[in-house]
Amino acid sequence: MKLLHLSDLHIVPPGHTLFGADPSNHLASCVDDINRHHTDAALCVITGDLTHDGDEAAYRQLAELLRPLRVPVRLLLGNHDHRETFRQVFPDMPVDARGFVQSVHEIGDTALVFLDTLTAGTHEGRLCAARLQWLDDRLAALAGRNVHLFSHHPAMEIGLDSMDWLRLREGPQLLDLLRRHGNVRHVFSGHVHRPSAGTWHGMAFSTVRGTHHQHALDLALQGPATTVMEPPGYAVVLVRESGTVVHFHDFLDASPRYPYVKGADRPVSVGMA
């Protein structure tokens, strides 16, 4: 099964720009890339910061941009989003009984669990007691299944102090819960605007670039993150019985390609006639 992981679109209303460019143009290019290469994906998961300021015009712009996407999509919320406005524009996106934008999507033996870590007034991630209880109940119901967990805020530190201080505050509680159930295979997050992967207390995790701007890989920086217009990207996730593979793809990269040609596999001297 193939999944697509996008994050941090930061869409602004039509006519506006962000860091010198229009996030809508980047997302349109991303949708085009997916439609050309990955229409066989079972689901496209976008892990929050759908908009930059949570305004209705930006959500409506997002709805227009996603209309041509030929893969089903699931939208999560990030710290730049506004839950009520999102729900007005996307009334069909699943929510839990309390109105948090979190849900479960089952595909064969795999269960995808989507968390809502947004709390108004803070940029850090939060999981209140009600949301943790919801997750506890869902993981209990999914005993024995391969669970892939998605959230905007990562619970783990990735060594980037400029973003780690805004990670999920309830990381210890989440870890305790995941260990107790033991059925989460991989944790996917956004928020950090960087591709990273590794393990967190024995569980695999990955984060992904934003589709617009990124955060610089400055491991010494203590203050707020530096924004850098590195190439945007998304992840192509292959879920197999033997395990899960995450490919990071920079969809605007225009590096030259050299398809294999039989007999031409010797080193070529650049610049020689």
Ligand SMILES: [Fe+2]
């Ligand atoms: Fe973001």
